[in-house]
Amino acid sequence: VLAQDKFKIGLILPMTGQQASTGRQIEAAARLYMAQNGDTVAGKKIELIIKDDAATPDQTKRLAQELVVNEKVNVLGGFGVTPAALAAAPIATQSKTPLVVMAAATSSITEASPYIVRTSFTLPQVSVSLADWAPKNGIKKVVTLVSDYGPGIDAEKYFKDRLTFNGGQVVEQLRVPLRSPDFAPFLQKVRDIKPDALFVFVPSGAGAAVMKQFLERGLDKAGIKLIATGDVTDDDQLNDMGDGALGVVTSHHYSAAHPSAMNKKFVEAFEKANKGMRPNFMAVGGYDGMRVIYEALKATKGQGGGDALLAAMKGQIFESPRGKIFIDAQTRDIVQDVYLRKVERKNGQLYNVEFDVIKDVKDPGKAK
Ligand code: DHB
Known part of the structure; x- marks a missing residue:
């Protein structure tokens, strides 16, 4: 696959350390989303790159830099804890790379960069x-x-x-x-x-x-x-x-027992693909984050840079396993039940x- 035919998503997650369950849940959810929706979107081959920051912000920052400069990722995502999301925010701004916060939940995170979109929740x-x-x-x-x-x-x-x-x-x-x-x-x-x-x-x-x-x-x-x-x-x-x-x-905002048809299918597929592991609210943030990225890529027909992708992420409304959700175009934050x-x-x-x-x-x- 030629470089211009690839679309790279770089997820920075805590795969080790105290927050490792967050990384494990989000990685599993992202892989499930890709298995269900394919790895070719708008003519681009999606490549998922996962980096472990152990929830340590100086590592997050270094990894975000590496992903943007060396890997030339189209989108950054993940971010298991607030200090990690805040450490990566300036890199998203400087490089005009959309950054999808799938876990961290301090209210102010979305104000740290105009390139941040959130699919988790706020406290x-x-x-x-x-x-x-x-x-x-x-x-x-x-x-x-x-x-x-x-x-x-x-x-x-x-x-x-x-x-x-x-x-x-x-x-x-x-x-x-x-x-x-x-x-x-x-x-x-x-x-x-x-x-x-x-x-x-x-x-x-x-x-x-x-x-x-x-x-x-x-x-x-x-x-x-x-x-x-x-x-x-x-x-x-x-x-x-x-x-x-x-x-x-x-x-x-999420329970594995949420009684919707979509959630029942989601929980079943997630457990089947992961030796019975039950999805938690982190998994749903990751799954929906991938949806936001995929749909932005579709809407821009594979031709968009960071600003076009970001614009196509704002305002998305769709059904999640948690219920109906909405990415507020003004705040880039999630609105949900x-x-x-x-x-x-x-x-x-x-x-x-x-x-x-x-x-x-x-x-x-x-x-x-
Ligand atoms: C954050 C991390 C969590 O594991 C959680 O459940 C809520 C918020 C955070 O660091 O923002």
């Missing part, structure tokens, strides 16, 4: 719905516990502001380090305060440790409810969390079962 987007639900369900006094970086700070702020607006109260705000977190001393403190509920955000992959220590310290028996963003009851880990997770209420879910056992497995939906939620961080 403000999913946190406010839980703060609307809580006070209507007997939860007035809350302690927040978040990972101490961008998405955690967003979750903490937007949850607190909305809960306070609704007449509730955040009585303590706890922040735990992102690297090698020890939740035990924080949870002991929560036990002593004895709020109605503990609200948690930790990134994908860390939820099982929170759940385990929450139960080990007997916070549930002390009458403290656990509520969280869906990052905590991550479909990648949920089945291993055990019955202690039953009843936990979360808000998020947010669901309230409860962990239940179904056919012998644990799932986040949706019980309410808030339609077409924009990122509240952009409403200024």
Whole structure:
């Protein structure tokens, strides 16, 4: 294949280290999308290049540079954590390369470069719905516990502001380090305060440790409810969390149990192609990110440079396994339904079962 007949997509993902499940899920989803939709689009042969940054921003930056300068990729994608997406943003701007954020979820990321488009979610987007639900369900006094970086700070702020607006109260705000977190001393403190509920955000992959220590310290028996963003009851880990997770209420944009025909097909195909691995919200961000890239390539008939591709990404509306989604042309951020879910056992497995939906939620961080 001649160089001009190729279309290169460079995904930078954490394939090793603490965030490796994110890389594994997104790579599997991208490969599934290609297997289902072919690797030739508008006369171009799609080449997928995957680079491991171990979620370390200086590596992300170096890899983004390499992909743009040496590989001459047409699109950058992936980005497992916020610091990685922010590190690559200036390279997208300088090289006029569209950059599709498939995982990272701090509100401000899309403002770091006009070439960024997001197919994941934002923490403000999913946190406010839980703060609307809580006070209507007997939860007035809350302690927040978040990972101490961008998405955690967003979750903490937007949850607190909305809960306070609704007449509730955040009585303590706890922040735990992102690297090698020890939740035990924080949870002991929560036990002593004895709020109605503990609200948690930790990134994908860390939820099982929170759940385990929450139960080990007997916070549930002390009458403290656990509520969280869906990052905590991550479909990648949920089945291993055990019955202690039953009843936990979360808000998020994707559940493997989402009852649409498209999602059933997606989950089945994903599990079949990956030895039974259940797709999580990271997989869906990757799958939809590939869709956005493929459709932009089709719309530009294979002739577009970075600016034309970017223009064709803006405004896309389509059905995702999570429900209908929309790439807002002004903000380049995703608009989507947010669901309230409860962990239940179904056919012998644990799932986040949706019980309410808030339609077409924009990122509240952009409403200024
Ligand atoms: C981010 C990472 C995650 O794993 C997650 O679940 C949410 C946000 C981030 O770094 O932006």
